[in-house]
Amino acid sequence: xxxxxxxxxxxxxxxxxxxxxxxxxxxxxxxxxxxxxxxxxxxxxxxxxxxxxxxxxxxxxxxxxxxxxxxxxxxxxxxxxxxxxxxxxxxxxxxxxxxxxxxxxxxxxxxxxxxxxxxxxxxxxxxxxxxxxxxxxxxxxxxxxxxxxxxxxxxxxxxxxxxxxxxxxxxxxxxxxxxxxxxxxxxxxxxxxxxxxxxxxxxxxxxxxxxxxxxxxxxxxxxxxxxxxxxxxxxxxxxxxxxxxxxxxxxxxxxxxxxxxxxxxxxxxxxxxx
Numbered sequence: 001x002x003x004x005x006x007x008x009x010x011x012x013x014x015x016x017x018x019x020x021x022x023x024x025x026x027x028x029x030x031x032x033x034x035x036x037x038x039x040x041x042x043x044x045x046x047x048x049x050x051x052x053x054x055x056x057x058x059x060x061x062x063x064x065x066x067x068x069x070x071x072x073x074x075x076x077x078x079x080x081x082x083x084x085x086x087x088x089x090x091x092x093x094x095x096x097x098x099x100x101x102x103x104x105x106x107x108x109x110x111x112x113x114x115x116x117x118x119x120x121x122x123x124x125x126x127x128x129x130x131x132x133x134x135x136x137x138x139x140x141x142x143x144x145x146x147x148x149x150x151x152x153x154x155x156x157x158x159x160x161x162x163x164x165x166x167x168x169x170x171x172x173x174x175x176x177x178x179x180x181x182x183x184x185x186x187x188x189x190x191x192x193x194x195x196x197x198x199x200x201x202x203x204x205x206x207x208x209x210x211x212x213x214x215x216x217x218x219x220x221x222x223x224x225x226x227x228x229x230x231x232x233x234x235x236x237x238x239x240x241x242x243x244x245x246x247x248x249x250x251x252x253x254x255x256x257x258x259x260x261x262x263x264x265x266x267x268x269x270x271x272x273x274x
Contacts, residue, residue: 039233040084040241043108048089051077052107055092056181059206059265060113072265076130077111079257080230083248094180095160099124102231109245113200115164115226124231125238127245130258131270135168135222136201140189141215146196148220155195158185165198168222182207190214198222202266225273 043049053061053073061071069090081088091107102110103123113133116126139146146152153173159166161178169176177194179185186207188194196219204218230245232238252258258271 038240039108039237040244043086043241044084046086048087049081049084050089050091050106050108051081052091052093052098052102052110053077053112054095054098054181055090056183057112057203058182058210059202060200061111072131072261073111073113075261076252076258077109079252080109080111080245080248083251084244096162096178096180099162099231103233105233108241109230109232111230113228114231116229117164117167120231123234125234125242127230127232127242128249129227129229130249130253131228131262132225132273133200133202133228133270134225135165135198136204137196137198137219137221138186138189138204138216139196139219140192141217143195143219146219149222151219152196157196157198158188158194159198164226169196169198186214186216189216200226202268202270205267 055061055063055069057071059071061069061073064070069092074090077088077090091101093101095112098107098110098112099114099120101107113131114120114126116129120126137146137149137152146155149168149172152169155174156177157166157169157174158177158179159169160180161176166176174196177188179188182199182203185194185197185199189197201218201221204216208214208216230249232241232245249258253271259269262268262270
């Protein structure tokens with residue numbers, strides 16, 4: 001009897017081990033490494049694309065009165081995700097950390113009206129342009145000391161320190177104060193702690209629609225248009241993702257989606273130059 005019972009125990013143990021082995025084979029961790037060298041394949045295997053954005057920069061990416069994340073860039077990102085056959089998972093953060101997080105692999109793409117410049121092109125691969133915008137120099141309503149970009153020399157401005165707006169201000173001789181987001185920038189300007197701030201022209205108009213009593217005005221506009229595109233990590237692993245994102249943007253351009261979204265959020269079509 002003891003031997004018989006012992007045999008039953010061994011058989012049961014063997015069945016348990018077999019079951020555990022079967023579970024281990026079905027476990028994602030034990031199913032082998034993710035596809036190497038192809039970020040798009042990994043994204044589609046997961047069923048989601050991780051998108052970085054600020055969430056505090058209306059009308060590009062912000063929260064509406066109900067707390068929902070909305071904006072031009074939010075809808076563009078969702079349309080790209082749909083084109084790829086996955087869902088968009090949004091991760092919000094302060095501007096200065098977003099590009100670094102993208103480079104470190106914490107996000108797949110960043111959709112936040114990222115202006116293309118030579119320094120960034122060395123670090124990231126960019127999609128085709130999906131929006132054009134001009135930089136506005138915004139000042140207090142009582143300040144007439146700035147009439148042109150050259151008048152920024154010796155002035156104190158505020159921007160997120162790694163933004164192209166900060167770079168433009170510095171190029172014209174301004175001293176740039178670092179801030180975390182747009183609301184903080186306008187607060188400094190309204191309280192007289194800075195002379196000006198540089199930002200997208202349409203962002204100024206959106207802020208004034210929400211704060212019609214704010215004593216702010218556009219002093220001048222940078223004559224150069226900036227091109228907004230979608231950055232991702234540089235390298236062979238992003239080649240198919242870049243091609244797929246460009247394909248999605250071209251589809252949205254051709255069917256009028258980019259124009260419709262731009263008019264919805266900006267009141268004008270930023271998807272085309274001029």
